[in-house]
Amino acid sequence: MARHRNVRNRSYSDDYDYDDVYGHSVEEESCLSPSDAAQWMYDPSRNRHAIAHFMEGRDDIQEEVENETIDSPHTPLERRESIDLRSLNLDEDDEAKLMSCLDELRNVLGDTISDNTLIQSVLKHHFDFTKSLDEILNKNKKKDFTKPTIQFEPITHVTPAPIISTDGAPKIIATLEPKSLNVVKGFKVEQNNKLSSGPNTPRDQSPATGRSSPRLQHQSNEESKVVAKQKENKLDPKVQYNNERGTEKDHLYIVVIGHVDAGKSTLMGRLLCEMGEVSQRTLHKYEQESKKIGKQSFMYAWVLDETGEERVRGITMDVGRAQFETKTKRVTILDAPGHADFIPNMITGAAQADVALLVVDATRGEFESGFDLGGQTREHALLVRSLGVGQLAVAINKLDTSNWSEERFNEITKKLKSFLKQAGFKEADVTFVPCSGLTGENLVKPPSESELLKWYSGPCLLDVVDKFNIPERPISKPLRMSVNNIFKGIGSGFCVAGRIETGVLNKGDKVLVCPTKEPAEVRSIFINDLPSNVAFAGDQTSVSLSGVDMQNVSVGFILSDPVLTVPVVSRFESRIVVFNVKAPITKGYPVLIHHQSLVESANIIKLKALLNKSTGEVLKKKPRCLGNNSVAVVDIEVCRPICVEKYKDVKELGRVMLRVAGTTIAAGLITDIYP
Numbered sequence: 001m002a003r004h005r006n007v008r009n010r011s012y013s014d015d016y017d018y019d020d021v022y023g024h025s026v027e028e029e030s031c032l033s034p035s036d037a038a039q040w041m042y043d044p045s046r047n048r049h050a051i052a053h054f055m056e057g058r059d060d061i062q063e064e065v066e067n068e069t070i071d072s073p074h075t076p077l078e079r080r081e082s083i084d085l086r087s088l089n090l091d092e093d094d095e096a097k098l099m100s101c102l103d104e105l106r107n108v109l110g111d112t113i114s115d116n117t118l119i120q121s122v123l124k125h126h127f128d129f130t131k132s133l134d135e136i137l138n139k140n141k142k143k144d145f146t147k148p149t150i151q152f153e154p155i156t157h158v159t160p161a162p163i164i165s166t167d168g169a170p171k172i173i174a175t176l177e178p179k180s181l182n183v184v185k186g187f188k189v190e191q192n193n194k195l196s197s198g199p200n201t202p203r204d205q206s207p208a209t210g211r212s213s214p215r216l217q218h219q220s221n222e223e224s225k226v227v228a229k230q231k232e233n234k235l236d237p238k239v240q241y242n243n244e245r246g247t248e249k250d251h252l253y254i255v256v257i258g259h260v261d262a263g264k265s266t267l268m269g270r271l272l273c274e275m276g277e278v279s280q281r282t283l284h285k286y287e288q289e290s291k292k293i294g295k296q297s298f299m300y301a302w303v304l305d306e307t308g309e310e311r312v313r314g315i316t317m318d319v320g321r322a323q324f325e326t327k328t329k330r331v332t333i334l335d336a337p338g339h340a341d342f343i344p345n346m347i348t349g350a351a352q353a354d355v356a357l358l359v360v361d362a363t364r365g366e367f368e369s370g371f372d373l374g375g376q377t378r379e380h381a382l383l384v385r386s387l388g389v390g391q392l393a394v395a396i397n398k399l400d401t402s403n404w405s406e407e408r409f410n411e412i413t414k415k416l417k418s419f420l421k422q423a424g425f426k427e428a429d430v431t432f433v434p435c436s437g438l439t440g441e442n443l444v445k446p447p448s449e450s451e452l453l454k455w456y457s458g459p460c461l462l463d464v465v466d467k468f469n470i471p472e473r474p475i476s477k478p479l480r481m482s483v484n485n486i487f488k489g490i491g492s493g494f495c496v497a498g499r500i501e502t503g504v505l506n507k508g509d510k511v512l513v514c515p516t517k518e519p520a521e522v523r524s525i526f527i528n529d530l531p532s533n534v535a536f537a538g539d540q541t542s543v544s545l546s547g548v549d550m551q552n553v554s555v556g557f558i559l560s561d562p563v564l565t566v567p568v569v570s571r572f573e574s575r576i577v578v579f580n581v582k583a584p585i586t587k588g589y590p591v592l593i594h595h596q597s598l599v600e601s602a603n604i605i606k607l608k609a610l611l612n613k614s615t616g617e618v619l620k621k622k623p624r625c626l627g628n629n630s631v632a633v634v635d636i637e638v639c640r641p642i643c644v645e646k647y648k649d650v651k652e653l654g655r656v657m658l659r660v661a662g663t664t665i666a667a668g669l670i671t672d673i674y675p
């Protein structure tokens with residue numbers, strides 16, 4: 001059966017750069033038990049050979065017969081808001097009441113109103129069905145519930161346009177609104193305009209052709225003419241890149257991660273001050289104001305923690321941004337929150353980054369609680385690796401509290417090295433730097449502390465940042481821009497902010513907003529708040545769009561090349577590494593998928609094969625369950641169609657993270673997609 005090709009006929013060595021797969025190896029002095037450590041042992045040379053060999057030769061992976069739908073032309077599920085009842089924290093009775101009210105409401109209203117709206121109304125009226133119905137009907141008086149239209153939910157939170165600080169503080173380009181992650185993403189697509197997918201999608205299914213809705217069909221001729229013209233006028237991306245950027249310093253995006261209170265914002269704030277990016281006047285102001293509310297120790301953190309709530313609580317909630325330059329690079333810092341409650345924001349920051357700076361608190365007891373006792377150090381490191389970040393600097397911070405002890409530095413680096421190797425970082429790509437954000441020691445100048453000078457002669461933090469390699473920018477691939485923020489622009493338009501994952505985006509280009517596949521035109525492009533005619537893969541940009549309604553674009557969407565469109569799928573196959581599950585993963589296991597800035601409910605619908613971690617060899621076909629540290633091939637079904645790519649085609653959009661109840665339980669590479 002054709003379905004067998006999903007596993008059997010694949011040479012995994014062709015699909016992956018195995019350096020990008022997690023859980024490779026672990027040192028003997030691991031923080032894991034010896035048996036766990038043994039499971040992670042890995043020999044890359046053996047692996048490359050063995051996986052190719054094993055996959056080509058194997059015919060023995062049988063598959064379950066009940067899920068025949070996988071090969072049949074798949075009808076994508078309607079994309080609707082997913083209800084995660086767990087997040088509502090209802091007790092059993094209330095949950096039952098809620099479900100019963102929802103059923104009743106659906107009987108009357110059909111599917112024309114989103115689940116989210118219904119839930120809000122039911123909760124507001126304390127499970128009173130009649131009152132909820134009244135409210136919804138009154139709100140939607142003019143709506144014809146029987147009419148099948150493309151219907152979109154309003155975006156509930158809109159963030160203001162990015163603001164450049166004018167008081168002498170460094171250029172804080174934009175702060176990601178945490179609420180933007182909760183943007184309601186629901187929409188429904190007419191039956192005759194079902195989402196289709198991918199580079200393999202026949203042209204006649206794309207919005208520019210006959211199967212589109214009448215509105216899209218009407219636009220299609222015009223659109224295709226413009227797109228053809230666009231193609232004609234296009235320069236070779238590499239030539240264009242050299243013309244535009246040839247003489248500029250390379251731009252690097254660094255996400256700063258680590259356990260809560262590790263000193264991330266203080267470190268970055270101090271670094272910016274040392275580099276002269278913050279005026280004395282501003283710093284003095286922060287000093288006075290932080291003193292007033294008894295938070296003077298946070299004065300440097302205020303450079304990046306801009307909101308009143310962050311300053312009063314003394315924690316980062318949004319991703320703060322700032323820029324500085326090293327000898328060879330322009331650097332954008334993405335200061336991520338360390339608190340577990342803000343992990344989705346941290347992921348949004350990490351999804352935009354090329355490299356990461358992991359900050360750990362060297363204070364005795366503090367490192368241990370951030371690393372060993374369920375802290376965020378491990379979680380953050382795993383997350384950034386899962387998002388494709390391969391280079392890491394580790395700031396062993398607050399070493400002033402241990403009198404610059406070499407012993408303490410070695411103790412921490414030993415533990416971290418072992419863990420980071422296990423998480424998939426190559427030893428050569430990880431650098432450890434002793435420092436103190438509070439005193440400014442070893443940040444931009446060689447150390448001056450006599451205790452530190454006794455044993456450390458390595459680079460300061462700034463030099464480590466300067467030595468990072470700029471990752472290859474896939475500018476020759478079709479355009480993919482992932483949307484991580486949406487805000488009102490100047491005048492009548494609106495802007496989407498996000499990262500150009502692949503390709504080139506020119507002012508005036510036609511793009512397809514996916515997964516809804518609505519055509520739009522790029523009116524203007526801003527990079528670091530400055531207008532630009534073009535943006536390339538790797539750039540963080542704000543783009544103003546016309547031709548599409550702001551309410552029809554959501555965080556997690558992809559702006560795609562209008563011809564070589566991004567695949568839109570409801571099911572895909574993934575090779576996952578399971579990190580940490582309380583109960584084994586079984587068929588039907590519910591998870592939240594994180595894919596760039598998108599968060600979507602999903603289920604693991606099929607366990608296809610359990611693999612040997614080191615060789616990729618199939619250990620068991622159709623396993624009944626997956627435990628901790630296992631590697632497996634599974635099929636995942638999302639509640640609403642999403643834009644993904646096979647990892648071998650576009651690495652940037654070929655990774656997913658699976659999270660349950662606030663913990664990352666697995667990371668995966670997308671190995672196949674089911675249109």
Ligand SMILES: Nc1nc2c(ncn2[C@@H]2O[C@H](COP(=O)(O)OP(=O)(O)OP(=O)(O)O)[C@@H](O)[C@H]2O)c(=O)[nH]1
Binds near residue numbers: 398
């Ligand atoms: N002794 C000492 N204290 C520090 C150092 N760096 C930061 N701190 C203190 O640690 C506390 C937390 O610092 P932050 O910079 O807010 O920590 P953070 O990691 O950004 O916190 P979140 O983003 O909320 O996770 C503050 O009281 C700082 O003054 C340091 O190098 N030495």
